[in-house]
Amino acid sequence: MIPLIGLVLGVLLGLVVSPEVPVWLQPYLPIAVIAALDAVFGATRAALEGIFNDRVFVISILSNVVVAGLIVFLGNQLGVGAQLSTGVVVVLGLRIFSNVAAIRRHLLGA
Amino acid sequence: MPGTPRPRGALERIRRRAGHDPTPEQARRRLRAITSLRLAPGQVVAAVITALLGVALVAQVRAQDEAGLSQLRESELVALLDDVSGRVDDLQQEVLELEADRRRLEGQQGDVAAAEAARERLQSYAILAGTAPVTGPGISVIVDDPDGGMTQTMLLDAIQELRDAGAEAIQVGSVRVVASSHVGVAEGAGGGSVTLDGAVLVPPFRIVAVGEPDTLAGGLAIPGGFLDSLRGAGATVQVVEGDEVLVDAVRPTPDLRWAEPVPATPSS
Structure with a gap:
C-alpha cells in the first residue's frame, strides 16, 4: 500500500511542480520509465510470491533504468537508436505483460 | 507438462513450498499484507522509488505533450512534410x-492613366x-x-x-483668335475698318489674352509696337493686368x- 501511495504522491508532485525534462535526459526518460514500470510489476509479482526483497527491488529498478539508458545511448551512437529503443520497449512490454499475467494467475487462480 | 499430471503436481508442490507459485489464498494473504499500512523499511524504500517513478512518468507525459517535431516518427514526419509541401504548392499557385x-x-490602371493623358490632351487641343x-491670369486691353x-x-502686330x-x-x-484667324479690311463709309475673321471690329473693343500678364503687357508696350502705334494714330488704349481674365468667345x-493626318510609319 505504501508504495502505491508513494506512486500517487509522486504523480501529484510531478503535476504540481511540473519539472522540466533536461534536454540530455529526453531520449532516455521514456525508456527509463518503462524499465522502472517493468521492475514495479516484477516487484508486485515477487511480493505475491512471497519472495519480495527491497534490496533486490532497488537494485533491479536501478539496473533496469541504467541498462535501458545505456542501450538507448549505444543505439544513438550507432545510428540505430530508434530501432533499439523499439526493441527495448518491446522486451519490457513483454515482461510487463507476463508479470501482469502471473499476478492475475496468483490472485485469481486463472 | 499438461499431459503429465504426476510430475507436474510434484513440481508444483516443490515450487509452492519454495514460494515461487503461491495458491490464490497465499497470494491474497500476501496482497493484504502489502496493502496494510505497515511501515516496513522495504515498503518505504519501494514507496520512495515509486514516487520517483511517478514524477518521471508525469514529467515524460508533459514533455511528450509539448514535444515538437523531434519526437515524431519518420513516417509521421514524412506525412507532415507531404502535407506541408502540398500546402506550399497550393499557396504558390495562389x-x-x-x-x-x-x-x-x-x-487597367495604365488604361486609366492613358485616358487621363488623352483627356488632358483633348483639353489643350x-x-x-x-x-x-x-x-486664367492674363491681360485685358x-x-x-x-x-x-x-x-x-x-x-496683326498685336x-x-x-x-x-x-x-x-x-x-x-x-472673336476668338485661333490658328485659322485672318485679319482683313472691310470697305465702308469711314474709308475702311479692320475685320477679324470677317467680323468688323467696332470700337471700343477689348483684347483679352491669357498668359503671363507681365510678359504679355511688356510685349504690347515695346517702343514702336502696338500701343505706341495706336496712340500715334489717335486712339486711347488701356492695358489691365489681371489674375483672372475670361476668354469666353468660342468657335x-x-x-x-481636305487635310488628313499622314499615317505613322513604323520604320521611320
Whole structure:
C-alpha cells in the first residue's frame, strides 16, 4: 500500500511542480520509465510470491533504468537508436505483460 | 507438462513450498499484507522509488505533450512534410493567380492613366482650337479708337506680339483668335475698318489674352509696337493686368474637309 501511495504522491508532485525534462535526459526518460514500470510489476509479482526483497527491488529498478539508458545511448551512437529503443520497449512490454499475467494467475487462480 | 499430471503436481508442490507459485489464498494473504499500512523499511524504500517513478512518468507525459517535431516518427514526419509541401504548392499557385490579378489590375490602371493623358490632351487641343472658354491670369486691353486709326497691320502686330509673349488664348472683340484667324479690311463709309475673321471690329473693343500678364503687357508696350502705334494714330488704349481674365468667345469645332493626318510609319 505504501508504495502505491508513494506512486500517487509522486504523480501529484510531478503535476504540481511540473519539472522540466533536461534536454540530455529526453531520449532516455521514456525508456527509463518503462524499465522502472517493468521492475514495479516484477516487484508486485515477487511480493505475491512471497519472495519480495527491497534490496533486490532497488537494485533491479536501478539496473533496469541504467541498462535501458545505456542501450538507448549505444543505439544513438550507432545510428540505430530508434530501432533499439523499439526493441527495448518491446522486451519490457513483454515482461510487463507476463508479470501482469502471473499476478492475475496468483490472485485469481486463472 | 499438461499431459503429465504426476510430475507436474510434484513440481508444483516443490515450487509452492519454495514460494515461487503461491495458491490464490497465499497470494491474497500476501496482497493484504502489502496493502496494510505497515511501515516496513522495504515498503518505504519501494514507496520512495515509486514516487520517483511517478514524477518521471508525469514529467515524460508533459514533455511528450509539448514535444515538437523531434519526437515524431519518420513516417509521421514524412506525412507532415507531404502535407506541408502540398500546402506550399497550393499557396504558390495562389501567389501566381494573385500576381496575374495584380498585373491585370495594373494594366487597367495604365488604361486609366492613358485616358487621363488623352483627356488632358483633348483639353489643350480644345483651348488651342478655341472650342472651349478659357480663364486664367492674363491681360485685358481696352481699345477706344473713334477715328478708326487702327490698321490691319497694327492688329496683326498685336496678335503677333501676344503670341510671341506666350499667350495661350486670345480674344479680340467677340472673336476668338485661333490658328485659322485672318485679319482683313472691310470697305465702308469711314474709308475702311479692320475685320477679324470677317467680323468688323467696332470700337471700343477689348483684347483679352491669357498668359503671363507681365510678359504679355511688356510685349504690347515695346517702343514702336502696338500701343505706341495706336496712340500715334489717335486712339486711347488701356492695358489691365489681371489674375483672372475670361476668354469666353468660342468657335465651333472646325470641319476639316481636305487635310488628313499622314499615317505613322513604323520604320521611320
